[in-house]
Amino acid sequence: MANRDPNIDPQIGDVWWIDFDAPNDEGDNKEDFALSSEAIGSEQKHRRPAVVIITKFTPESHSVCTVIPFTKWKQHHNDRLYLIVVEKSAINGLNLDSSALIGQIQTISLSRFREKMGALEDEYLQAIKKTILLAIQYEEI
Numbered sequence: 001m002a003n004r005d006p007n008i009d010p011q012i013g014d015v016w017w018i019d020f021d022a023p024n025d026e027g028d029n030k031e032d033f034a035l036s037s038e039a040i041g042s043e044q045k046h047r048r049p050a051v052v053i054i055t056k057f058t059p060e061s062h063s064v065c066t067v068i069p070f071t072k073w074k075q076h077h078n079d080r081l082y083l084i085v086v087e088k089s090a091i092n093g094l095n096l097d098s099s100a101l102i103g104q105i106q107t108i109s110l111s112r113f114r115e116k117m118g119a120l121e122d123e124y125l126q127a128i129k130k131t132i133l134l135a136i137q138y139e140e141i
Helices: 075-079 122-135
Strands: 014-019 047-054 064-072 083-086 098-101 106-109 113-119
Touching: 014 064, 047 122, 083 122
Parallel strands: none
Antiparallel strands: 014 047, 014 113, 047 064, 064 098, 064 106, 083 098
16 A cells, blocks of 8 residues: 555545546556546546545545545536535635536545645535435435
């Protein structure tokens, strides 16, 4: 495993610049997996902001966390259940009004993290959490 940068310590709700094109240097076995930097369909690639939603699955999983990428907001996003519109602010660090792409949730290596931008306001983080529960059709048991 590569040495972890101590300055990369994402917390739930943090907004980071993520390089979705960077190869994962955390021990991928290239003989077992076909790695590609090409996006397929509507997969998100390139450097873009993302919000951290899970930081640790287990004590041993300190080299990955789960994020939801943002895309530039468009008018039709207001009507989409799985797109959470987030207004840019000095707190969250976004430089454009954006949409959190709930359907693009992914667990990534910390080696993809580039720079912390800010922290998502609680109202947006709660909306994202509720939308994730809707997306997985969660019902209390």
